[in-house]
Amino acid sequence: MQAVSRIRPARRDTRRRIRQRRAAAFASVTVLTLAVSTSAGTGHLRADPTTAAGSTAPGHPTPLAPCMISGPSDVQMTEGIPTPPGYSRSTGTVRALNLMIDFSDAPGEGTALDRLAEFAPQTRQWFATSSYGRLDYRPEAPIDHWLRMPKPFSAYGMERGAPFEPGYRELVEDLVARADPKVDFRAYDLVNVLVTPNAGPSALDTVLSVTFAGNREAPVADGVPVANASFVYSRQDDGSGAYGETGYRVLPHENGHAFGLPDLYTHEGGGAVGHWDIMSEDWGADNDLLGWHKWKLGWLDETQVSCAAAAGTGEYTLTPLPRPGGAKLVVVPLDSRTAYAVELRTQGGNDVAVCRPGVLVYKVDATVDTGGGPVRVYDSRRDSGGCVRSPNVHAELSDAAFVPGETFKDPRAGIVITVAGTDPAGNHRVRVTRR
Incomplete structure (x- = not known):
């Protein structure tokens, strides 16, 4: 992994505007919780709103209690501890279903497994390192070819990465209908939808990548809501030649939302946290979580x-x-x-x-x-x-x-x-x- 990467100066302001648009989109989204949780170790989805992700409230008195701050129930992806229920488990075995999709007006670029290789096994190793081995992240692809959506990409009308856009609901419904006969959704904790990079604009122009985290309104497949799903578009390629080492990092960022973590960048970009957390900046040189x-x-x-x-x-x-x-x-x-x-x-x-x-x-x-x-x-x-x-x-x-x-x-x-x-x-x- 390179410690330093570069983008052409003309693109620097473009990236700043991208961050501002992406932050504005997330700031206006109501992230719904209490939808679905998983069983650590089995990786099976279940309709159980009582199980929380990550750190849980202790069942005995603890000197840490005064430090376990919490926020109001209407806060979107609160930093409070414990994490509210509804998100994917973040310890034990977590099985990630990867579906590679394309469209008639944007046929798959390369093979579907090539697209998967841009993110795995790098994401698995990133989580293993960051969690000190406590998260056994297993990316799986039971469908090894491009899954063609029934409508052209342009027909979905998606203009930005925001879960409230109607086009996203249509796309998830179509995705479930195409994949359900071949996939048992109950066997997975979260879903990664890896879109062919030639669908939609470059990530340097706008950011369509988005995560539905704990979404109560999610379409149902095999009896469980597809509630924690990350979509990745385009490529975060800054032209430095380091994409093979750095490009995968959008996925651990998006999966961080599925685990209940908020965006730390703001309308001003990374000015609040900088490069000290991947939920703030996920471009360029590798970084960890706080x-x-x-x-x-x-x-x-x-x-x-x-x-x-x-x-x-x-x-x-x-x-x-x-x-x-x-x-x-x-x-x-x-x-x-x-x-x-x-x-x-x-x-x-x-x-x-x-x-x-x-x-x-x-x-x-x-x-x-x-x-x-x-x-x-x-x-x-x-x-x-x-x-x-x-x-x-x-x-x-x-x-x-x-x-x-x-x-x-x-x-x-x-x-x-x-x-x-x-x-x-x-x-x-x-x-x-x-x-």
Whole structure:
């Protein structure tokens, strides 16, 4: 994986406009939940709205309870913990049904299995690395050829990636009708629809890729709603020649929605989180998820998360997020809806573009909808211009991490977070003081 990739300068503003349009679309979509859940380990869909994805509420008293913030029930894809029910499981064996489709006015480009190879096994490895082996993601393609839709692509009238567009409903209904005789939908946790890249505009012009996450209104196949389905169009090819290494990353981003994660980019693009989470920026150099998301998805144990809820001063040791095992996250709750999160980011694992390793401090707000900025990273070096020179990485936040001797302060809340030092293993000591 290249640490840096490039796009032609003329396309940089185009990508910014794409992000703004995509963010606006998601910000206006009502994401419905309580539709369908899966059984970890079996990978079978079932109409059971009581099972939550990822991290679940503990059945016993826990010191982490004050840090398990939650949002109102009408928040679209809340950052609250636990994740509301209705999304796909994000631990254990997760079987992903891949259907490659084409149209009479856009016949399949290459073979269907070639299209699948653009995303698997890379996506499987990405999830295995990010989850420390807790997500066994299995992409399967029981239909190994292009599945021709009954209408031309143009007849569906899709102009942007938004689930409320009528054309998407028609396409899913047609897809189910064509695939159902050959596929048992009950055997899968989520669905990936990999559209032939010559259907619709280039991803550099507009973004049609979209995920139906926990959609109660989804068409039914084999008695279960096709409620967690990701559609991928075109190719996120920036012309740098790195598509073979980077192009797959749109799929783990879209599947992140199926697991209940919101978009972290906003109308301004990646200015809230930058390249610190694939739910913010999924173009270019590889990147991981925030520690908060790893906890939310059930990839961190209770022993790996500390809750700094009491007044006074506490010191915590953080191990690098890419490294399996060890303490990963310190949460500093502000109230029942918001909290600061603190983690140690270094180059390794899925993080290849970390140019200033250190302690990342960010605020999580469970009351903010997807695409509205539910997470905000604090920049330790504001207006520095950053330390990465890739047009696919939000440069200003690339050096946001705090290093030993530096301090984050929130005077109003009476919170001070100081990076106190490191040890020979590269772990960092963090001191949290709250009045």
